[in-house]
Amino acid sequence: MAAAVCPCRALLGGRRGLLRSLARSARGLAASKETHFGFQVVSEEEKGEKVYQVFENVAKKYDIMNDSMSLGIHRVWKDVLLRKMNPSPGTLLLDVAGGTGDIAFRFINYVRSVRERQLRQKLKHHQNLSWQEITDSYQEEAVKPLGDSQVVVCDINKEMLKVGRQKAQQLGYSEGLSWVVGNAEELPFGDEKFDVYTIAFGIRNVTHIDLALQEAYRVLKPGGRFLCLEFSQVNNPLLSRLYDLYSFQIIPVLGEIIAGDWKSYQYLVESIRRFPPQEEFKAMIEDAGFLKVDYQNLTSGIVAIHSGFKL
Amino acid sequence: VRCQLCPPARALQASAALRRVSDEHKKEPAASSSQHQFDSHPTDHHPEQEPQGPRPSYTGQGGQESEDYESEEQLQHRILTAALEFVPEHGWSAEAIAEGAKTLGLSAAAAGMFHNDGSELVLHFVSHCNTKLSEQLEQEQKLVQLGETEKKTTDQFLRDALEARLRMLIPYIEKWPQAISILLLPHNIPSSLSLLTSMIDDIWHYAGDRSTDFNWYTRRAVLTGIYNTTELVMIQDTSPDFEDTWRFLENRVADAVNMDNTAKQVKSTGEALVQGLMGAAVTVSTAARALR
Numbered sequence: 001m002a003a004a005v006c007p008c009r010a011l012l013g014g015r016r017g018l019l020r021s022l023a024r025s026a027r028g029l030a031a032s033k034e035t036h037f038g039f040q041v042v043s044e045e046e047k048g049e050k051v052y053q054v055f056e057n058v059a060k061k062y063d064i065m066n067d068s069m070s071l072g073i074h075r076v077w078k079d080v081l082l083r084k085m086n087p088s089p090g091t092l093l094l095d096v097a098g099g100t101g102d103i104a105f106r107f108i109n110y111v112r113s114v115r116e117r118q119l120r121q122k123l124k125h126h127q128n129l130s131w132q133e134i135t136d137s138y139q140e141e142a143v144k145p146l147g148d149s150q151v152v153v154c155d156i157n158k159e160m161l162k163v164g165r166q167k168a169q170q171l172g173y174s175e176g177l178s179w180v181v182g183n184a185e186e187l188p189f190g191d192e193k194f195d196v197y198t199i200a201f202g203i204r205n206v207t208h209i210d211l212a213l214q215e216a217y218r219v220l221k222p223g224g225r226f227l228c229l230e231f232s233q234v235n236n237p238l239l240s241r242l243y244d245l246y247s248f249q250i251i252p253v254l255g256e257i258i259a260g261d262w263k264s265y266q267y268l269v270e271s272i273r274r275f276p277p278q279e280e281f282k283a284m285i286e287d288a289g290f291l292k293v294d295y296q297n298l299t300s301g302i303v304a305i306h307s308g309f310k311l
Numbered sequence: 312v313r314c315q316l317c318p319p320a321r322a323l324q325a326s327a328a329l330r331r332v333s334d335e336h337k338k339e340p341a342a343s344s345s346q347h348q349f350d351s352h353p354t355d356h357h358p359e360q361e362p363q364g365p366r367p368s369y370t371g372q373g374g375q376e377s378e379d380y381e382s383e384e385q386l387q388h389r390i391l392t393a394a395l396e397f398v399p400e401h402g403w404s405a406e407a408i409a410e411g412a413k414t415l416g417l418s419a420a421a422a423g424m425f426h427n428d429g430s431e432l433v434l435h436f437v438s439h440c441n442t443k444l445s446e447q448l449e450q451e452q453k454l455v456q457l458g459e460t461e462k463k464t465t466d467q468f469l470r471d472a473l474e475a476r477l478r479m480l481i482p483y484i485e486k487w488p489q490a491i492s493i494l495l496l497p498h499n500i501p502s503s504l505s506l507l508t509s510m511i512d513d514i515w516h517y518a519g520d521r522s523t524d525f526n527w528y529t530r531r532a533v534l535t536g537i538y539n540t541t542e543l544v545m546i547q548d549t550s551p552d553f554e555d556t557w558r559f560l561e562n563r564v565a566d567a568v569n570m571d572n573t574a575k576q577v578k579s580t581g582e583a584l585v586q587g588l589m590g591a592a593v594t595v596s597t598a599a600r601a602l603r
Contacts, residue, residue: 085423086422086423086427090419195418195419195420196420220418221418222416222417224418309421309423309424311383311386311417311421
């Protein structure tokens with residue numbers, strides 16, 4: 001008899017359990033959509049938190065890890081980005097997810113040298129300068145070495161910004177820099193404020209990429225430029241295999257040895273694979289309203305620079 | 312719902328920026344050269360965009376792009392035209408283009424649409440000059456057809472056409488050597504060569520050249536040579552109103568026409584000689600036969 005009762009109860013229990021799990025999943029679907037965190041599936045709120053934790057952990061070793069993972073090539077990529085931007089003095093740059101300030105410092109160096117060249121050209125053209133005029137021009141160079149250019153570094157993660165500010169102090173960058181905490185999906189700036197918007201190796205960590213692109217469109221002035229430097233799909237099959245091998249076998253190990261954090265670097269490598277390829281990302285940028293959208297592959301597609309204009 | 316409404320709103324906003332810019336410069340000529348082949352005019356296009364409501368989202372960016380494709384090109388032309396006034400100060404460079412963009416109310420970053428070396432600015436200017444020249448020659452031809460002016464001789468026509476074309480360089484003459492060097496850059500040579508040949512072709516066409524034989528090539532080669540050498544003389548000319556250049560041009564055109572006449576003379580002399588020889592041969596052979 002007990003045996004006869006047991007299966008019934010088991011069945012009832014089973015059905016109740018089934019109902020409970022059904023209810024839970026229905027509630028889950030209504031509450032939050034799911035997204036990817038590397039190769040895991042998580043809810044959208046969770047993704048934001050997890051990404052925050054990743055960068056909080058890696059902030060202090062971020063630059064060293066960049067150098068060792070990319071064998072220093074990331075510096076070349078960032079230099080190419082600046083060359084493509086070719087900013088003139090007086091440009092206002094917004095560097096989103098710019099945490100440790102690599103792009104911002106390069107921007108300042110570039111603008112400073114362009115400004116010096118401009119002042120030198122001006123002096124060359126004037127044949128008969130009085131001493132007063134010469135001193136005036138030197139003063140101008142001293143007072144406005146950047147020619148009113150400014151860069152605002154915006155990052156969601158306070159740890160990364162802290163590291164960036166320390167670096168700025170160490171390297172002696174004092175003016176033309178601002179550090180702001182903000183979310184790329186909801187920027188704390190007014191409309192049409194900036195000439196150039198850059199996001200280097202940051203957009204794949206954003207939960208809603210389309211919102212970030214729309215915000216980028218919003219804060220740019222008419223004629224402004226959107227530039228995105230990001231890992232992308234390698235088009236060469238041989239290189240692609242080597243790259244996969246390197247990414248999944250070596251990088252997390254390096255992460256463990258140098259930064260003591262295997263998981264964060266596993267996330268990094270997986271998130272690169274999850275990011276849409278060049279053409280798809282280009283379509284997303286066009287959807288946000290940008291025109292003349294184009295991309296340039298660097299190192300056979302390991303990274304790509306996407307560029308668009310708000311016209 | 313938000314996603315559906317957003318793209319069309321932004322699409323209209325994008326076109327609003329372009330329209331706003333175009334309203335400021337309504338006088339811009341529509342098509343600049345044979346390089347661009349759209350036939351509708353900007354002023355016809357934009358009023359059509361107003362009454363349209365938000366487009367359904369499935370049209371997406373495709374519909375938007377095809378309508379604004381013209382405007383992108385024309386916006387670029389407008390920026391380059393505005394940049395020309397900064398060339399004497401900044402040279403043919405990205406800085407001049409940035410200044411031009413700023414006068415149109417755009418950020419200086421818009422200069423990023425073009426090459427960093429100012430190539431597009433020079434090519435735009437050259438094609439603009441060629442168009443102006445064609446229009447001028449067309450006008451002159453109409454006047455001749457209406458009988459209001461005399462038809463010029465070939466060498467006078469060529470001289471005037473080349474002088475008119477070279478005079479267009481005068482406002483930029485100080486920076487013109489830089490422009491020449493940009494035009495000779497390997498990646499620009501196809502475009503600059505095609506602009507040069509189409510200009511020379513135009514001039515010969517209006518000069519009345521209808522040749523279909525080898526003359527077509529020789530005439531164009533000769534005129535190209537005259538134009539290039541005169542241009543080089545002009546950039547180092549310091550005489551008032553470039554008198555030396557025009558005198559040089561006159562001499563070269565006279566040489567060319569002389570050469571042409573001489574060639575014809577040589578040809579006819581040659582033919583006459585050949586006929587003479589043939590005649591002599593016939594006479595000798597007849598006489599020889601008669602003697603036998």
